[in-house]
Structures are given as C-alpha cells and as structure tokens.
C-alpha cells in the first residue's frame with residue numbers, strides 16, 4: 358500500500374470514528390480539509406440511513422460538499438451553540454492538544470465554530486502529532502488586506518518569517534476576503550503566549566494557533582484510531 362493511500366485510510370478511519378459519535382437531533386460543526394471531507398461524507402451516509410442533524414460549515418467548500426450530499430445546514434442566528442464540532446489540523450501537540458490550523462485557509466471560521474462548540478474533536482492521521490508546534494509548519498495568520506505590508510512587518514518583529522500566501526501577484530483570498538501570511542516561527546515554546554501576541558497585533562484578523570480548545574483528538578494509524586483526551 359502506498360504511503361499516500363495509507364495516510365488517507367487513516368484520515369478516513371478517524372473521520373468515521375468521529376461520525377459514529379454524532380447523535381440524532383444535534384447541531385454539528387463541519388471542518389475544512391481532506392480529513393474533514395471524509396467526516397462530511399460519513400455524515401452524508403449516516404443521514405441517508407436516517408440520522409437527523411443540522412450542520413454549520415467552516416468554509417464555502419465544506420458547505421457545498423455537505424449541501425450536495427443532502428445534509429441540512431443552519432447558522433448561528435438559529436443555533437448559537439454547536440453540540441459537536443469536528444475538524445482536521447495541521448499540527449497537534451502531544452499532551453496539550455494545542456493546534457496549528459489554517460493551511461487550508463479556513464482558520465477564522467474554523468475557530469469561530471470550534472469556540473461555539475460544547476465539544477471540539479480533532480481528527481487526523483498520525484503524521485500530525487508533534488512534540489512541539491511550529492517546528493515544521495508555519496502559523497497561518499489571516500490579516501486585513503488594507504496596509505497588509507505594515508501588518509507583515511509587525512509580525513516579522515514578533516520573530517516570524519511571514520510569507521504572503523499565493524504571492525503578491527495572485528494572493529490567496531479567504532472566504533471572508535482577507536489575506537493569509539504564513540508565519541514561520543520555528544518551534545513554539547509557549548503557544549498560548551504567542552497566540553496572545555498575535556491576537557494583539559494590529560491588522561491581524563485571526564491566527565491559526567488553537568491553544569487549549571481541543572477536547573478530544575482522534576489520531577489514526579495502521580493499528581487503529583487512538584483517543585487523546587486533553588490533559
């Protein structure tokens with residue numbers, strides 16, 4: 358079996374496990390990315406067998422996938438509290454379950470949905486587990502397009518090496534119309550402290566550090582799905 362196939366099998370196994378946790382009559386947050394797509398597909402299957410749920414998606418592409426599969430969508434006006442949000446991650450810190458998210462560009466809505474959830478469950482293959490966040494993945498930072506160069510310079514002064522996603526000619530736009538600076542910090546000693554500094558930086562809309570938000574991580578490898586509870 359190729360590495361890519363084994364990795365995708367692991368993502369699907371974690372997603373299927375999370376889908377089996379979904380209870381009838383609940384409000385579900387739908388994440389973004391390839392692992393979250395497996396979760397949406399598993400919910401579509403369960404809904405075809407009679408499961409009745411309402412979903413709030415974290416991106417236009419997840420909304421489209423859910424809608425095409427026949428899942429019913431809702432919004433925060435109707436349901437300000439989500440029972441269970443399930444999403445992927447780019448890095449998961451062992452033990453604390455702090456996260457880096459946003460390589461898929463949906464970090465703002467992902468954080469709003471996770472923060473509104475009674476329970477936030479992360480699904481991933483084992484390659485996402487790390488001892489320390491930031492060693493191999495930059496922190497995606499969503500910024501307002503106005504004066505973005507000044508925001509980039511402020512982030513550089515925090516110790517990052519910010520790169521505009523998509524480049525200056527064709528910058529990537531988020532669903533909210535913002536830009537993303539991928540900020541390489543190297544290994545992050547204190548994710549909560551860095552998160553606070555990023556949040557306090559002028560021009561930053563939101564950042565992809567998710568400290569102390571995860572209740573449960575379902576991490577799959579060839580031996581099965583492993584539950585990591587927040588410590």
Ligand code: A5P
Pocket residue numbers: 388389390391392393444445446447457458459460461462463464467
């Ligand atoms: C989306 O913005 C990200 O936060 C994703 O959750 C993350 O990139 C994980 O994606 P995969 O499941 O495709 O690895």
